[in-house]
Amino acid sequence: MIDLPQGDYIYKGTVLKQNRDSEALLVFLMDIGKTWIFVQGKGRNRFLGATEPMIWGEFNVYKNSHGLFLKNVNIKNDFLSLRQSATSLYLATRIYSLLADRLPLEIKNNRLLQSLYDTLTLIDEGATGEATYFRFVAKFLSYYGIMPSFHVCTNCGRAIHGVAHLSSQGIFCGKCASFSDLPLELNDLLDMHKALCLDHNDFVSWCKSANYTKKLSKCSEILEKYFERLK
Numbered sequence: 001m002i003d004l005p006q007g008d009y010i011y012k013g014t015v016l017k018q019n020r021d022s023e024a025l026l027v028f029l030m031d032i033g034k035t036w037i038f039v040q041g042k043g044r045n046r047f048l049g050a051t052e053p054m055i056w057g058e059f060n061v062y063k064n065s066h067g068l069f070l071k072n073v074n075i076k077n078d079f080l081s082l083r084q085s086a087t088s089l090y091l092a093t094r095i096y097s098l099l100a101d102r103l104p105l106e107i108k109n110n111r112l113l114q115s116l117y118d119t120l121t122l123i124d125e126g127a128t129g130e131a132t133y134f135r136f137v138a139k140f141l142s143y144y145g146i147m148p149s150f151h152v153c154t155n156c157g158r159a160i161h162g163v164a165h166l167s168s169q170g171i172f173c174g175k176c177a178s179f180s181d182l183p184l185e186l187n188d189l190l191d192m193h194k195a196l197c198l199d200h201n202d203f204v205s206w207c208k209s210a211n212y213t214k215k216l217s218k219c220s221e222i223l224e225k226y227f228e229r230l231k
Contacts, residue, residue, distance in 0.1 A: 002035060002106055004063045008071070013113065014056045017100045025051055025070065026100055027059065030110050034103045037061055037068045053096055054079050056117065082124045091128050092120060095136055102140075102227040112143045122200065127207035130217045131195045135203070137223050138196055146229050150189055164189060168225040182222060188213045 013029035025037045037059065039051065050057065050073035060072040082088045099116070103109075119136045141147035153160055154170025164184045165177035172181060184192070191212040198206055206212065 002032065002063070002068065006064050008060065008062055009068075010058050010060050012056075012058050012076075014116065015051055015053050016096055016103075017053055018051060028099060028103065028113055028116065029059065030113055031108055033105070033107045033109055034099070035068065035106050037070050038066075039070050049078070050075055052078075054083065054092060054120070079120055079124060082120060085128075087128045088123050091123055091133060094133060095119060098137070098140070098224070098227075102230060104230055109143055112140060115139050115143075118200070122204060122207075125204050127204045129207045129210055129212075130220065131191075131203075131207050131212055134192070134216045134220045134223075135195045137220050138192075141223060141226055144230060146226050147223075148226075150184070150192060162186070166219060166222055168222055182215065182218055184215065184219075188215050191216065192219065 011029040011032055013027050013032075015025050015027050016034065017026040018024075019026065019036075023039045025039065026034065027037050028034050049055070051070075055073070055075060056077040056079070058074040058076065059070065060074070061068045062071055063069075079092070082092060095116070103112075115136065119132065122132055122135075138147055148154060148166075148171045150164055150171055151160055152158070152171070153173040153176050155172055155176035158173060160171065160173045163174060163186075165172045165174070165181035166184055167178070167181040172178075177183075194206060194212070195203075195216065
């Protein structure tokens with residue numbers, strides 16, 4: 001339960017998921033984190049599309065002893081053009097599902113919220129490849145301090161020179177790696193660095209070229225297992 005006095009509040013954020021059975025919204029709010037907001041009675045009809053996932057706005061809520069209740073939504077961005085593209089919508093839905101499932105409840109993370117908005121903007125501008133998903137997953141993990149370093153072996157602590165090996169347990173050098181680990185050549189590591197470090201415009205251009213390692217998809221799949229550590 002959020003520790004707030006009874007009263008009215010306004011928070012910026014986005015809807016992650018609807019629960020139609022309980023008339024509740026799972027939202028990601030600035031200064032609050034992921035939490036549930038309840039929509040009483042026929043209130044949902046009054047809000048129409050303002051309670052759909054991927055809506056960004058200012059949420060006017062009332063806090064009482066039972067939780068947060070929605071009073072009004074001032075929509076700031078509905079990402080309508082993103083929703084009209086099947087490819088863009090699929091990628092955005094993957095990211096929202098990841099947050100709905102893995103983001104801890106009621107732990108503030110304003111940097112991740114901003115990263116989510118930036119990622120939707122990237123997708124809306126045409127960065128719809130696997131690199132965008134990898135970029136978000138890696139930032140998500142890094143904000144919680146569980147993203148492995150690609151330069152230091154998790155087991156022996158030595159700098160990795162040459163091929164690195166990724167698994168759900170960490171990054172390993174050639175001596176410490178097991179047969180099942182994903183080998184990452186220098187070009188793979190360079191592309192992972194680009195995915196994380198390129199600025200907005202350069203990243204969009206790079207994604208549109210699709211000139212990056214195909215291993216990013218497998219890397220994302222492995223890194224998703226790191227979210228088990230947030231429990």
